[in-house]
Amino acid sequence: xxxxxxxxxxxxxxxxxxGPTPVPRALRLAAARPLINHRGPKFTSMYRQIxxxxxxxxxxxxxxxxxxxxxxxxxxxxxxxxxxxxxxxVVVGVMGEFGHRFAEIARAFGLQVEELAVxxxxxxxxxxxxxxxxxxxxxxxAGVILTQNETSTGVTLxxxxxxxxxxxxxxLLVVDAVSAFGGIPMQMDAWGVDVVVTASQxxxxxxxxxxxxxxxxxxxxxxxxxxxxxxxxxFRAARKFGxxxxxxxxxxxxxxxxxxxxxxxxxxxGLDATYASHRxxxxxxRAGLRALGLELLVKDERIASPTVTAVLVPAGVDGSxxxxxxxxxxxxxAAGGQGQLKGKIWRFAHMGAIDEASLLRALNALEEILxxxxxxxxxxxxxxxxxxxxAATAD
Amino acid sequence: xxxxxxxxxxxxxxxxxxGPTPVPRALRLAAARPLINHRGPKFTSMYRQIxxxxxxxxxxxxxxxxxxxxxxxxxxxxxxxxxxxxxxxVVVGVMGEFGHRFAEIARAFGLQVEELAVxxxxxxxxxxxxxxxxxxxxxxxAGVILTQNETSTGVTLxxxxxxxxxxxxxxLLVVDAVSAFGGIPMQMDAWGVDVVVTASQxxxxxxxxxxxxxxxxxxxxxxxxxxxxxxxxxFRAARKFGxxxxxxxxxxxxxxxxxxxxxxxxxxxGLDATYASHRxxxxxxRAGLRALGLELLVKDERIASPTVTAVLVPAGVDGSxxxxxxxxxxxxxAAGGQGQLKGKIWRFAHMGAIDEASLLRALNALEEILxxxxxxxxxxxxxxxxxxxxAATAD
Numbered sequence: 149x150x151x152x153x154x155x156x157x158x159x160x161x162x163x164x165x166x167g168p169t170p171v172p173r174a175l176r177l178a179a180a181r182p183l184i185n186h187r188g189p190k191f192t193s194m195y196r197q198i199x200x201x202x203x204x205x206x207x208x209x210x211x212x213x214x215x216x217x218x219x220x221x222x223x224x225x226x227x228x229x230x231x232x233x234x235x236x237x238v239v240v241g242v243m244g245e246f247g248h249r250f251a252e253i254a255r256a257f258g259l260q261v262e263e264l265a266v267x268x269x270x271x272x273x274x275x276x277x278x279x280x281x282x283x284x285x286x287x288x289x290a291g292v293i294l295t296q297n298e299t300s301t302g303v304t305l306x307x308x309x310x311x312x313x314x315x316x317x318x319x320l321l322v323v324d325a326v327s328a329f330g331g332i333p334m335q336m337d338a339w340g341v342d343v344v345v346t347a348s349q350x351x352x353x354x355x356x357x358x359x360x361x362x363x364x365x366x367x368x369x370x371x372x373x374x375x376x377x378x379x380x381x382x383f384r385a386a387r388k389f390g391x392x393x394x395x396x397x398x399x400x401x402x403x404x405x406x407x408x409x410x411x412x413x414x415x416x417x418g419l420d421a422t423y424a425s426h427r428x429x430x431x432x433x434r435a436g437l438r439a440l441g442l443e444l445l446v447k448d449e450r451i452a453s454p455t456v457t458a459v460l461v462p463a464g465v466d467g468s469x470x471x472x473x474x475x476x477x478x479x480x481x482a483a484g485g486q487g488q489l490k491g492k493i494w495r496f497a498h499m500g501a502i503d504e505a506s507l508l509r510a511l512n513a514l515e516e517i518l519x520x521x522x523x524x525x526x527x528x529x530x531x532x533x534x535x536x537x538x539a540a541t542a543d
Numbered sequence: 544x545x546x547x548x549x550x551x552x553x554x555x556x557x558x559x560x561x562g563p564t565p566v567p568r569a570l571r572l573a574a575a576r577p578l579i580n581h582r583g584p585k586f587t588s589m590y591r592q593i594x595x596x597x598x599x600x601x602x603x604x605x606x607x608x609x610x611x612x613x614x615x616x617x618x619x620x621x622x623x624x625x626x627x628x629x630x631x632x633v634v635v636g637v638m639g640e641f642g643h644r645f646a647e648i649a650r651a652f653g654l655q656v657e658e659l660a661v662x663x664x665x666x667x668x669x670x671x672x673x674x675x676x677x678x679x680x681x682x683x684x685a686g687v688i689l690t691q692n693e694t695s696t697g698v699t700l701x702x703x704x705x706x707x708x709x710x711x712x713x714x715l716l717v718v719d720a721v722s723a724f725g726g727i728p729m730q731m732d733a734w735g736v737d738v739v740v741t742a743s744q745x746x747x748x749x750x751x752x753x754x755x756x757x758x759x760x761x762x763x764x765x766x767x768x769x770x771x772x773x774x775x776x777x778f779r780a781a782r783k784f785g786x787x788x789x790x791x792x793x794x795x796x797x798x799x800x801x802x803x804x805x806x807x808x809x810x811x812x813g814l815d816a817t818y819a820s821h822r823x824x825x826x827x828x829r830a831g832l833r834a835l836g837l838e839l840l841v842k843d844e845r846i847a848s849p850t851v852t853a854v855l856v857p858a859g860v861d862g863s864x865x866x867x868x869x870x871x872x873x874x875x876x877a878a879g880g881q882g883q884l885k886g887k888i889w890r891f892a893h894m895g896a897i898d899e900a901s902l903l904r905a906l907n908a909l910e911e912i913l914x915x916x917x918x919x920x921x922x923x924x925x926x927x928x929x930x931x932x933x934a935a936t937a938d
Contacts, residue, residue, distance in 0.1 A: 160577055168578040168796055179797065180575035182555055183563040183750060185876045217752045218775070219612045221792040225775045256774040349793060355578060357612045357752045357795030376772075379651040380613070380620045397616040398744060400752030400795070401563055402574065481580045 156506045164510055165483040166299045166327055166456040166497040168349040168356045179406040186401055192393030194408055201411030204419055206344055206362040207335035214386040216359040217400040220326040220347035223359030225253050226381035227322045227343045233375035234258035236290035241272040245300035245486040250293050250324055257376055268301050271451040274309045281317045291320035297328035300486045302446050302453040311339030320370055331426040331455040331499040342367035351455055353500040354406040426454035428542035429498040429507055432535035433457045436511035439534030440524055445493055455499035465523050467491055478513035508532045551901045559905055560878040561694045561722055561851040561892040563744040563751050574801040581796055587788030589803055596806030599814055601739055601757040602730035609781040611754040612795040615721040615742035618754030620648050621776035622717045622738045628770035629653035631685035636667040640695035640881040645688050645719055652771055663696050666846040669704045676712045686715035692723035695881045697841050697848040706734030715765055726821040726850040726894040737762035746850055748895040749801040821849040823937035824893040827930035828852045831906040834929030835919055840888055850894035860918050862886055873908035903927045
């Protein structure tokens with residue numbers, strides 16, 4: 149897969165919000181193919197190919213992969229209702245809006261939520277998690293819920309360390325990988341993750357509408373035991389139909405067409421190269437933003453997200469106006485902040501099909517607007533130059 | 544909208560299952576457009592256009608229209624969790640697999656379900672419903688749930704009579720309009736329907752993945768009172784975001800593009816003409832099947848569905864073999880039976896973009912296969928001729 153296959157044409161609007169991300173033309177055309185019977189052999193064959201294609205991304209040999217017509221929030225809910233019972237105590241890591249959302253969903257379903265919260269822009273560390281778990285009776289905790297990549301802040305967790313820690317205490321681990329999956333490694337089996345939930349419209353480069361779930365073999369006991377009511381999200385029904393390559397209810401077939409192509413693209417590139425490309429693009433964006441004198445929200449490079457970067461709106465600059473000018477004058481659509489960061493940050497995604505040329509276009513556009521807004525006097529091309537230098541030295 | 548715009552090219556597989564139905568090329572290409580920010584002005588503008596376009600199809604001036612990334616089953620569940628509390632007693636009309644499914648969902652969420660069941664292939668009559676409601680204390684019933692068009696049998700309810708009856712008793716009325724919507728009139732306001740749920744992949748001609756809901760003004764009191772846990776499906780969150788032309792969670796944007804085009808197509812044809820076209824196509828299929836000597840599942844023309852027709856597999860014919868031959872030799876994909884009708888019927892959809900030429904193609908194909916299978920000796924073109932005669936005399 150060359151960068152050109154991913155290129156967003158310069159005349160197109162460049163979508164840099166952290167999902168939906170730009171969908172490559174080949175994927176959009178795949179999604180435009182005539183529909184097929186979701187109870188026939190063509191669908192079953194596609195089901196098997198997608199399942200096989202997703203397995204290395206989830207990092208699981210024997211986990212069960214399930215796909216729902218849903219957004220990411222839908223499959224977050226699916227994890228809650230399939231694993232827990234009313235009154236269960238869960239520990240939810242909260243480092244931003246999406247950790248907060250998972251806690252809210254758990255509360256909506258009558259769980260007792262213990263929030264393990266850290267300041268937005270920082271990560272839940274292995275030390276923090278260990279000290280929490282060591283000071284509580286594991287038998288009183290039904291599960292731990294973590295956000296692999298917090299979209300609202302651009303922080304990525306060290307799941308390779310955190311996952312085995314949770315397992316040491318014999319606890320169920322649920323991971324929201326919505327804005328990580330396909331851009332940041334996931335090793336369910338190796339790290340001891342029981343349920344991973346994710347969605348199609350981030351690093352998977354597809355249109356939104358598919359919620360993806362993987363359930364470890366050992367999580368099925370919890371699914372059987374859980375007492376929360378469920379029907380649409382019932383993992384047991386999805387597994388039963390999945391065994392014959394079908395879904396219990398009508399799948400979003402055209403989005404499956406796109407997903408199949410996305411997995412072919414990722415496979416052609418190679419997973420390691422795909423992850424490296426995400427790290428390289430993240431390094432470009434961070435370097436470009438720093439070269440403009442901007443302050444990144446995430447100070448610690450080791451937890452800086454490979455898929456999305458947040459930067460503080462500098463004092464004296466109207467953050468909304470800059471976003472509107474980027475959109476209206478430069479056709480570059482970035483995101484603002486959510487929750488407590490509303491109005492305080494800009495966010496730029498660099499995942500999926502957002503290629504390096506597009507990132508340079510975005511940095512040039514931001515530089516020009518910030519110059520016109522009187523914030524900077526750096527020479528033209530400063531941000532892009534720093535980004536290119538960072539790309540050249542990235543791992 | 545001419546028939547030609549709907550035409551499934553003869554070289555394409557002809558999808559005659561009752562959803563997903565064939566998606567016209569213009570809609571598929573719309574869905575292939577580059578993605579947009581779902582938190583920006585373009586999306587909001589599309590939201591308003593779709594809302595306005597759906598209003599006449601729902602038949603509501605002031606009802607709230609909500610769209611979820613989901614299949615039809617998902618929005619069926621959404622109606623249950625938003626309107627009811629554990630232990631509530633609901634009356635569910637069951638005339639086939641989908642009435643059965645609604646009852647199952649209600650049971651899964653702890654409701655007491657009273658099934659008002661009739662033999663598959665017949666309809667719940669106003670007399671039956673009245674006699675049930677008159678013999679029970681209305682205060683003991685939290686709501687009535689009906690299937691407007693039972694996809695598994697091809698039976699359509701007379702909601703213009705049933706709806707006001709439910710209202711006479713002061714009860715909440717929920718209608719599954721999944722395989723009716725866009726092909727059979729719905730008049731929420733006039734008929735007293737409180738919540739209508741439907742989906743994109745039937746008469747709306749779109750790919751699957753959108754669940755549509757309309758909530759009457761008077762149903763909101765029930766939504767506030769309901770105690771079942773909910774988050775993803777919460778109508779209150781959807782209404783709140785809808786007020787500013789957004790959805791709470793990432794919408795299936797590319798499917799919204801298709802829906803907007805679908806509504807433009809329907810609007811260009813006119814709603815009355817669209818419904819008349821469905822009745823005409825249904826008459827064609829029934830006449831064609833009868834001309835082959837086949838027996839329709841639904842004997843009473845007054846309740847025969849305008850969107851899907853079921854026909855009995857005749858004695859001595861291998862139903863599965865005929866479906867497989869239709870698919871493999873004629874590229875005509877029809878459906879078998881579900882639940883208690885598995886193996887006993889074939890079903891042919893004639894909704895949405897399934898045009899008259901495609902129906903003739905299907906009847907010709909079926910006639911030829913049935914001749915080869917030794918079931919019939921009618922002259923070539925018998926079924927198609929009967930269908931064309933029926934079209935000429937349809938209302």
